[in-house]
Amino acid sequence: MSAMSSNWDRRSLFKAAAGLAAAGTLAACGSNNGRSDSGGSGTNLTQFFHAYGEAGTEQAIKKYAAAYDKAKVNTQWITGSDFESKLFATLLTKNAPDLFEFHPQIQLVKSGQVADLTDIIDPVKDDFNPADITSHTVDGKIYGVRMIDDPQFFFYRPSLLEKAGVKVPTTLDELIEAAAKLTTSKVKGLFLGNDLHAVINPMIWSAGADTLDDKNQIAYHTDGVIEGIKKMRTLFTSGDLLLDAPADYWDASALNQGLCAMQFCGMWAMPQFQQTLGDDIGVFPFPKVTDSGKPSVYNGGWSMFVNAKGENVEAAKAYVKWLWLDQKTYQEDWATSYGFHIPPRTSIAASATKLKSGLPAEGVKLFTDYGHFDNIGWTQAMITALEDVFANSVRKGGDPEASLDKADKTVNRELKKLFG
């Protein structure tokens, strides 16, 4: 101890400080924020995208960005299933992207994370699908630009249905019966995804209910939804449902590899189904759950938002305007060249020849006839609450009423925070 004290002089202190400074410098070497150097001039913008399953999408986004000459736009292509977690966590840091794709959710607006884009959208607002404008609007202001609409419905093999003597289901009961008849030792009747999350909202809509009503109050807790959950439990335990598939519902593999006869999926996968199965492919909406319900299609999709807390809000808005409002060629390319999506711009959708005939046209018709769009008031926490209802009641066999009561508690807590 005394030896230590005797050495504790100014020189030692200086050395120790130098050592710590060196350590700090080393630590700073790791500050990669994902932005490339601008070379001393111009604006750098960073945009986040989740990894699309369709080949060529990443290259397409980078091609569009490279064509923009007012700023250097870097793309971060985030793989994995937890895009939203990474996005939200990064938005709290200095490495937050200037632009990012996501779904319209009011907490993004309430927490001041997304910029008001009304001024750039207003001039072309009438050319957008009105539902896409509504789903991005809070208090009269528009907070995001829809890039693509993604209707989700069932794909099926007509040859297999014909062989089993099954007609295209129009009710959930018929869907359950069809799954049973189509199941063989090698092929399961139906694939709804490994966690069934994709069919939660369609089931609610097809039961004649909704997530929230016009006054932003709970609209999913109905007898029809409870009946639907019980039927889904029957389906889950029937042995006719494909579970634990290597790829999830959004991938065309299950139907294409002959693991199932019917698969819930999105219109984005239509070209892959057609390429593998040729004409032996058809589509139908989520069938009605109760007599008072009606078929439904979830019109998912992705929208572009500007980080309101970023350093380059105006430059990011200018890029959004250039790419997602002015460059119609790129917008059509993005919607129809890498899987099929419906362009949210009415003029582009009307001229997209790939969507005018055959199966794509049938998909567009289902979108038009039965489509339900995102509700901006339906947040991630609420989505999780209903996912838990499905986990506990459909997959685990718990009481639907009790599960919905628990979800109500979470959703009401959210609603109170968002709307008072």
Added chain:
Amino acid sequence: MSTTTTRDLARPAPAKASKAKPRRGLRGSSTFNFWLFTGPFLVGLVIFVYVPIGWSIWLSFFEARFTVTPDKFVGFENYRFMLDDNDFVGSLGTFTVFAAFIVPTTWALSLGLALLVNRLRFMRAFFRSVFFLPTACSYVAASLIWKMSIFNGVRFGLANTVIGWFGVDNIAWLANPDPPWYWLVILTARLWLQSGFFMILFLAALQNIPSELYEAAAIDGAKPGWQTFWYITLPQLRATSTAVVLLLLVAAYQAFDEFFNLLSKTTWGRPPLVELYYTALGQNQDYGAGSAGAVMLTLLIVIVTLFQGKLMGFGRGDESK
């Protein structure tokens, strides 16, 4: 003292090096050496451990949704919310089930492997490497292999192929909580990943046991095999066993990767860290509630670790045994 006297009496011819100036720099100052080696770690410890812990405690008393710099003080509301949350409380139950199985099983398996490898007369290095190699594999990579290749629910999954030979139907190992086959998937993955590491610890301890002990025991009539193992080997491994159990318990508390990747978005089979991830970093982005849960979990780990240390005598000197 004696050394000094000796030098005084018979001073050797000074070496050439001794004419050099007093040593400075790296070898000249113990204070400098102390800071050189501990400074970077100390800085890292403060920045990456103590500051986040302090910040987390602070956040736990605020409403921190979508922000880590909140301004709305809510007192113990976040703590009440987490304790009222069946999922968080249930995650502690999940951990208990997991730890109750994985700690003794890994202990027994790694000790068994160490005993086997230690007895080998040839190719010992090969088998030691074979059992140790899984340690180098990432938990995420292993989880994905387990999920997509071995335990997927379709007919060409490895596990389903094997049970198919015996006429058993395909099993959905992870999607269906009843029966809870997911435990088989999770436990086998972790056993595969961590047993090799603890085997090495036991192997080192086994090789430190003096052979005289076994010879003396043999002279006293101890039978080789179980009797020798029970009365000689196992007591000699006490210190290592205690450390291994402690490490296994801490590792069980930290379980995240395989649960997160194998059981994405279920309401069952969530250990505390996965539950806190979904609360604080998942879709909910509730850093206040997540921090409250983290503080409670930390306190629990401290209590359990202290209790376990007291129970097994970890850290006691020989004189206190």
